Amino acid sequence: DTEVTQTPKHLVMGMTNKKSLKCEQHMGHRAMYWYKQKAKKPPELMFVYSYEKLSINESVPSRFSPECPNSSLLNLHLHALQPEDSALYLCASSQGEVPGNQPQHFGDGTRLSIL
Amino acid sequence: GIQVEQSPPDLILQEGANSTLRCNFSDSVNNLQWFHQNPWGQLINLFYIPSGTKQNGRLSATTVATERYSLLYISSSQTTDSGVYFCAVNRDDKIIFGKGTRLHILP
Numbered sequence: 080d081t082e083v084t085q086t087p088k089h090l091v092m093g094m095t096n097k098k099s100l101k102c103e104q105h106m107g108h109r110a111m112y113w114y115k116q117k118a119k120k121p122p123e124l125m126f127v128y129s130y131e132k133l134s135i136n137e138s139v140p141s142r143f144s145p146e147c148p149n150s151s152l153l154n155l156h157l158h159a160l161q162p163e164d165s166a167l168y169l170c171a172s173s174q175g176e177v178p179g180n181q182p183q184h185f186g187d188g189t190r191l192s193i194l
Numbered sequence: 195g196i197q198v199e200q201s202p203p204d205l206i207l208q209e210g211a212n213s214t215l216r217c218n219f220s221d222s223v224n225n226l227q228w229f230h231q232n233p234w235g236q237l238i239n240l241f242y243i244p245s246g247t248k249q250n251g252r253l254s255a256t257t258v259a260t261e262r263y264s265l266l267y268i269s270s271s272q273t274t275d276s277g278v279y280f281c282a283v284n285r286d287d288k289i290i291f292g293k294g295t296r297l298h299i300l301p
Binding site: 112134181184 | 224225227229234235236237238239242280282284287288289291292293294
């Protein structure tokens with residue numbers, strides 16, 4: 080079991096649907112991350128929140144909308160996605176306010192399929 | 195931007211064998227982390243090692259920051275070691291993963 084919990088584990092949605100991915104950690108970490116991973120590729124950083132504020136947005140399309148309601152929760156809201164957005168979405172967290180300066184701990188991911 | 199290269203890209207070994215995986219990076223980095231992604235997609239921390247040497251059971255890692263490389267050693271391989279091994283570096287708030295080494299351990 081990982082200390083970063085992601086739900087749902089699998090999600091199938093149509094291109095017109097709106098859905099949300101959720102991530103939760105109770106390690107007191109102050110930085111949280113969303114990554115996208117395509118098959119046989121490394122994870123690619125999408126967003127970083129530091130102390131509940133968006134600190135990094137790696138030029139991600141607006142159909143992906145992150146939200147950090149509190150220090151333990153991170154959401155990724157999805158709307159009007161394209162088939163090429165099908166991927167494994169990974170959440171991670173780390174201590175400290177500078178992203179990447181402490182070890183990152185990953186959740187098990189949400190496997191997303193867009194029909 | 196900074197480049198991260200891992201070698202070899204693929205490795206097939208018999209159970210019990212030893213292996214060395216390499217991660218080269220093109221510029222100085224703040225931090226380096228090794229991960230194992232198992233066949234179910236779980237990404238597991240192995241080492242956080244910006245410099246020096248660390249050991250954890252059959253695994254050990256060494257980072258020589260001045261020469262811009264890190265090595266991951268796996269001894270007495272087991273089938274559960276199969277999967278993809280990634281190194282990831284951090285510099286100026288950029289977090290960059292290498293393309294990984296895909297390891298197959300045969301029983």
